[in-house]
Amino acid sequence: MSEHSTSTHAKSPLATYFSVWIALLFGTFLTYEVAKLDLGDFNAAVALIIATTKALLVALFFMHLRHASEKLLKVVVISTIFFLFILLALSMADYGTRLWS
């Protein structure tokens, strides 16, 4: 077999994949358990921080964004996040200020 000579990856990514998988399962367990604690207004913040961490793990390691060399691809990803931010921020700025009177 010529697996080792044809592979462009110097070392196997399997260890990374399984570590990320364990981290994602742990994050799911954590978010489920933390929801049962009374953290006041911070419950939602903690849930979103855990969710974003999990999403980043998937994007960086499973979707291989970490090794993306294409600058164009980075532009697409960053502008996606930017436009989502505009959508959420301007909508909230609208609804958040409607009751000022």
Place this chain on the structure above:
Amino acid sequence: VEVQGDSRALRHHFATEEQQRDASSLGMWIFLGTEVMFFGGLFCSYLIYRLMYFGDFAAASVTIDARLGGANTAVLICSSLTVVLAIWAAQTGRRALLITMLIVTMLFGLAFLGIKGYEYYNKFVEHHVPGASFSFENQEIPNHPGEYANPRHAEIFFALYFIMTGLHALHMVVGLGIFTWLLWAAWKGRFTPEYHTPLEIGGLYWHFVDIIWIYLFPLLYLIDRHH
């Protein structure tokens, strides 16, 4: 005319195979960008109504079985692992492992839809589906003894719940279709260590659907679970 047989054929408008692969990948990421905005509108509606009707949303959310949502999160995370293992199998020329991982991924996808269907079934039985038979009377707001949720506001939560999880489930069905095609192509031996771009593109889609669920789970299932 489609190029038959050799799937590694470099299309004439690309200079190199690497350029061809990068173009496919970029196209997929642009599509996923539009998907983020697609779901983003729903997340935005959710955010606005949740801030307006916080207690009603909490009362509605606690009627959903969070264990089912949690189980489905684990199922999707496992399916994302099998997707990267499938791609790794293609990269290292392991055809049997590739086919196995594609089948396992699809089984996880079907399990997700099964659990989701059971969850929907419960909501139908409880009359928590927005519409003529919707009923949400005398449901106490969590941590506010003696205060009851406004059924009209709770109905908005369930409308968002069904639209967001339904749209996500629709993406899962599309994903299963894509993976059926990938499985067929893998069976035909079309993927090699040099050429497996469709697997990577299909995988990007599957992971994206996983990411959407990673946000849906805490937002819809885990509001005010503490007592």
